Amino acid sequence: MHGNPMNIPPVSIAAAKAALIEQYGEPTLRKRASMLWGTRGVGKSSVVRQVAEHYKVPLVDLRLTTIEPVDIRGAIYADETLAKTVWFPPEFLPSPDQPEGLLFLDELTAADQRLQISAYSLILDRRVGNYQLPDGWLVVAAGNASFHGAISHDMGTALADRMFHFNVQTAIDAFLSHAMARDFAPEVMAYLKVRPDKLDDTQAQLAGDHLIGASPRGWEDISNVLKSGLSDSAKRLFVQGRIGAANAAEFFGVLREIKAGTDVVKLLAARPGPETAALLPKTLDSLYGMLYGLLAACTDKDTLARALEIVEQLPDIRGVPLPIREAQTLAMELLMQRGLENGLEAAIFDSPAYARYGERRQLESQDA
Numbered sequence: 001m002h003g004n005p006m007n008i009p010p011v012s013i014a015a016a017k018a019a020l021i022e023q024y025g026e027p028t029l030r031k032r033a034s035m036l037w038g039t040r041g042v043g044k045s046s047v048v049r050q051v052a053e054h055y056k057v058p059l060v061d062l063r064l065t066t067i068e069p070v071d072i073r074g075a076i077y078a079d080e081t082l083a084k085t086v087w088f089p090p091e092f093l094p095s096p097d098q099p100e101g102l103l104f105l106d107e108l109t110a111a112d113q114r115l116q117i118s119a120y121s122l123i124l125d126r127r128v129g130n131y132q133l134p135d136g137w138l139v140v141a142a143g144n145a146s147f148h149g150a151i152s153h154d155m156g157t158a159l160a161d162r163m164f165h166f167n168v169q170t171a172i173d174a175f176l177s178h179a180m181a182r183d184f185a186p187e188v189m190a191y192l193k194v195r196p197d198k199l200d201d202t203q204a205q206l207a208g209d210h211l212i213g214a215s216p217r218g219w220e221d222i223s224n225v226l227k228s229g230l231s232d233s234a235k236r237l238f239v240q241g242r243i244g245a246a247n248a249a250e251f252f253g254v255l256r257e258i259k260a261g262t263d264v265v266k267l268l269a270a271r272p273g274p275e276t277a278a279l280l281p282k283t284l285d286s287l288y289g290m291l292y293g294l295l296a297a298c299t300d301k302d303t304l305a306r307a308l309e310i311v312e313q314l315p316d317i318r319g320v321p322l323p324i325r326e327a328q329t330l331a332m333e334l335l336m337q338r339g340l341e342n343g344l345e346a347a348i349f350d351s352p353a354y355a356r357y358g359e360r361r362q363l364e365s366q367d368a
Helices: 013-024 044-055 069-073 113-124 172-181 186-194 202-207 216-226 232-243 245-261 264-269 284-297 301-312 324-341 345-349 352-367
Strands: 033-037 059-063 075-079 084-088 100-106 136-143 163-168
Touching: 013 033, 013 044, 013 136, 013 163, 013 172, 033 044, 044 059, 044 100, 044 136, 100 113, 113 136, 172 186, 172 216, 172 324, 186 216, 186 245, 186 284, 216 232, 232 245, 245 284, 264 284, 264 301, 284 301, 284 324, 301 324, 301 345, 301 352, 324 345, 324 352
Parallel strands: 033 136, 033 163, 059 100, 100 136
Antiparallel strands: 075 084
């Protein structure tokens, strides 16, 4: 394939996951393989694992770049009784006593082309040699196209015509939801909220002929670096080594602004009213830094109740062009989600600040 072969619209990784869950639930559709196309670190493999976990069925995960063609086809054995040679299938392929599950063929387009022939047999005919894949198994493959900047062998139209295809791209909102669930460093979430184009800069990386660039998987590593006990100088080196020098320079510049803008600890300790208003952020970076910092701090009912009071006061920010209402709505939704996840919903429903926010939103919807 040359250029961009995707004549299908991009979908989020969350949408692809939902589709695969529905596909697995339909026995007829389960017999047709699906292919996830997407750049590195977009979450293709984790989605397949989550689908298997959803149905509580086995998952066979084959990284095709790490095995040899014979590993799939199996070993040949001379049966003297039959006077024939027979093939013994590999132990990792599903046996007849495993009637349902997911077979994941990862890095399909990067695999050796001899290996792809065996993999294609599983996709096209659901068999390889004398081995037959049980009817209840769904085959999902994943890989990169050449325009993703990865090693990629062409996929023929005959094979492509035997699969459902998903052009997976990372949507920033879906990624931030994932980041919140995984307790990413709040600085990373704040940065990506105001710099969503930096979530995955593969195209800029390719245009600049750079080896190192930003990716969703890379930002998870950056979060772990920031939460570690490394020195500031070591953190800078590790961040540079993961997302590139230019990205790291911009990221640390925003971090300085976030840290200088609002002290979340002081804000939580301040009294409601003028004392809180004096500590509210004045820049976009520090605004979202404050919101995700508050979210990370909400581990008990008292802190959550106080965070709701602070968010209610966001309109007190004067003289600075900031998306106050948008930020307030986002913060209330995230705090509600955090409260429900941690069993702190009572702190939300008992909060006068949240009640007033709800009343205001209801009035606005009536006036609209």
